[in-house]
Amino acid sequence: MSSVQIRAVNKAFGAHRVLRDVDFDVREGDLSVLLGPSGCGKTTLLRIVAGHLAPDSGTLQVGGRTLAGPGVFVSPERRGIGIVPQDGALFPHLDVAGNIAFGLPGRLRRKARTSARVRELLDLVGLPGAEDLPPSQLSGGQQQRVALARALAPEPQLVLLDEPFSALDAALRGAVRADVRHALLAAGATALMVTHDQEEALSMADSVAVMQGGRIVMHDAPANVYSTPTSLEVARFVGDVVELPVSANGETALGPLPEDSNVPPGGGIAVLRPEQLVLTPALAAPMGSAHAVVATVAEVEYFGHDTLVALDLPGASGGRVLARCARPPEPGSRVRIDIEGPVSCYATDSSGV
Numbered sequence: 001m002s003s004v005q006i007r008a009v010n011k012a013f014g015a016h017r018v019l020r021d022v023d024f025d026v027r028e029g030d031l032s033v034l035l036g037p038s039g040c041g042k043t044t045l046l047r048i049v050a051g052h053l054a055p056d057s058g059t060l061q062v063g064g065r066t067l068a069g070p071g072v073f074v075s076p077e078r079r080g081i082g083i084v085p086q087d088g089a090l091f092p093h094l095d096v097a098g099n100i101a102f103g104l105p106g107r108l109r110r111k112a113r114t115s116a117r118v119r120e121l122l123d124l125v126g127l128p129g130a131e132d133l134p135p136s137q138l139s140g141g142q143q144q145r146v147a148l149a150r151a152l153a154p155e156p157q158l159v160l161l162d163e164p165f166s167a168l169d170a171a172l173r174g175a176v177r178a179d180v181r182h183a184l185l186a187a188g189a190t191a192l193m194v195t196h197d198q199e200e201a202l203s204m205a206d207s208v209a210v211m212q213g214g215r216i217v218m219h220d221a222p223a224n225v226y227s228t229p230t231s232l233e234v235a236r237f238v239g240d241v242v243e244l245p246v247s248a249n250g251e252t253a254l255g256p257l258p259e260d261s262n263v264p265p266g267g268g269i270a271v272l273r274p275e276q277l278v279l280t281p282a283l284a285a286p287m288g289s290a291h292a293v294v295a296t297v298a299e300v301e302y303f304g305h306d307t308l309v310a311l312d313l314p315g316a317s318g319g320r321v322l323a324r325c326a327r328p329p330e331p332g333s334r335v336r337i338d339i340e341g342p343v344s345c346y347a348t349d350s351s352g353v
C-alpha cells in the first residue's frame with residue numbers, strides 16, 4: 001500500500017522549471033531515498049511534501065489524505081509529518097528530554113506519560129539514559145539520533161530526512177546510518193530521505209528514486225538501480241562504470257557479451273561495474289578459451305577491503321578499463337579478463353534524461 005502518492009507535480013521558480021511532472025510513490029513502512037546530483041530538485045520535492053512550498057500543479061497525498069492539490073493546501077503543522085533536518089537543529093536551551101517532548105502535542109505533555117514516551121524513544125535510537133543532557137554535550141551523531149527521536153515522538157504518518165548525515169565525519173556516518181535505519185524499522189515508520197551520496201542511498205533504502213533535471217528517471221530496489229540501470233546517466237550516477245563500445249552483434253573490446261545482453265539493433269555502449277571484470281593471472285588461465293582477453297595491469301589502487309585495478313587492453317586502440325577485485329595483482333603483470341553477471345547496453349545517443 002502506498003503511503004505517499006505524488007502525481008504530476010510541477011514547480012518552477014520564475015522561469016526555472018525545477019520539478020517536471022513528478023510521479024512518485026512511497027510504500028507504507030518503506031524508507032525511500034531520493035538520490036540525485038546537486039540542483040536536480042530533491043530538496044524542492046521534500047519541501048513540497050513537508051508543506052514548506054506549494055506545487056504549481058499536481059497532487060500530494062499522504063496516508064490517503066490530500067495535502068496539496070487543486071484548491072487544497074494543508075499547512076505543515078497539520079500534516080502529521082516528522083522532519084529530521086541536516087544538522088539536527090536541536091533547541092540548545094532544552095535538554096534531550098525537552099527536545100524530544102517538544103515533538104509531542106501539548107495535551108500529551110503530562111509529565112509521567114511524557115517521560116515514559118521519551119524513555120521509549122531514547123531506547124529506540126540507542127541513547128538510553130540521555131534525558132538530562134544538554135545538546136552541547138552530544139556528538140553530531142547523537143544529536144541526529146535525538147532529532148530522529150523528536151521527529152518520531154508524535155507517531156507521524158511520514159518522516160522526512162534531509163541529508164541527515166552530511167554534517168557527520170566519515171567514520172561516524174556508517175554507524176549512525178545503521179542506527180537510524182534500525183530505529184525507523186523498529187518504529188514501523190514510513191520515511192523519505194534525500195541524499196546525493198549513492199552509497200548511503202544503496203545501503204539504507206528499500207527503494208531508490210534517482211532524480212535528474214527535475215524528473216524521477218528510475219525508482220526501484222537498490223540492487224536493480226545498481227545492476228540494471230534504465231539509462232547510461234543513471235548507471236554513471238550510482239557507481240563506477242566501465243563503458244565499452246558494443247557492435248550490433250555484441251562484440252566489445254573484452255570479447256562478445258553474454259547472449260542475453262540487451263544490445264541495441266545498431267550497437268551502442270555496454271556498461272559494466274568494475275567488479276564484473278573477473279581477473280585471473282594470465283599464466284594460470286586455462287588454455288583454449290576462444291574469447292579470453294589478456295590485459296596488462298597498469299595501476300593498482302589498494303583500499304584494504306578491495307582494490308581498483310587499471311588495465312591496458314591489447315592492441316593500438318585497446319584503451320584502459322577499471323576492475324575491482326579483492327586481491328591486488330602485480331603492476332605490470334598480465335591478467336585474463338572474464339565478464340560476470342548482467343551487462344546493460346544503451347544506444348549511443350541515449351542520454352537517458
Ligand SMILES: Nc1ncnc2c1ncn2[C@@H]1O[C@H](COP(=O)(O)OP(=O)(O)OP(=O)(O)O)[C@@H](O)[C@H]1O
Pocket residue numbers: 013018036037038039040041042043044045196
Ligand atoms: N526558493 C528558491 N528560489 C529560487 N530558486 C530556487 C529556490 N529553491 C531552489 N531553487 C533552485 O532550484 C534548483 C533545485 O534546487 P534543490 O535545492 O531542490 O536541489 P537539490 O537537488 O536538493 O540540490 P542540493 O543537493 O544541492 O541541495 C536549484 O537550481 C536551486 O537554485
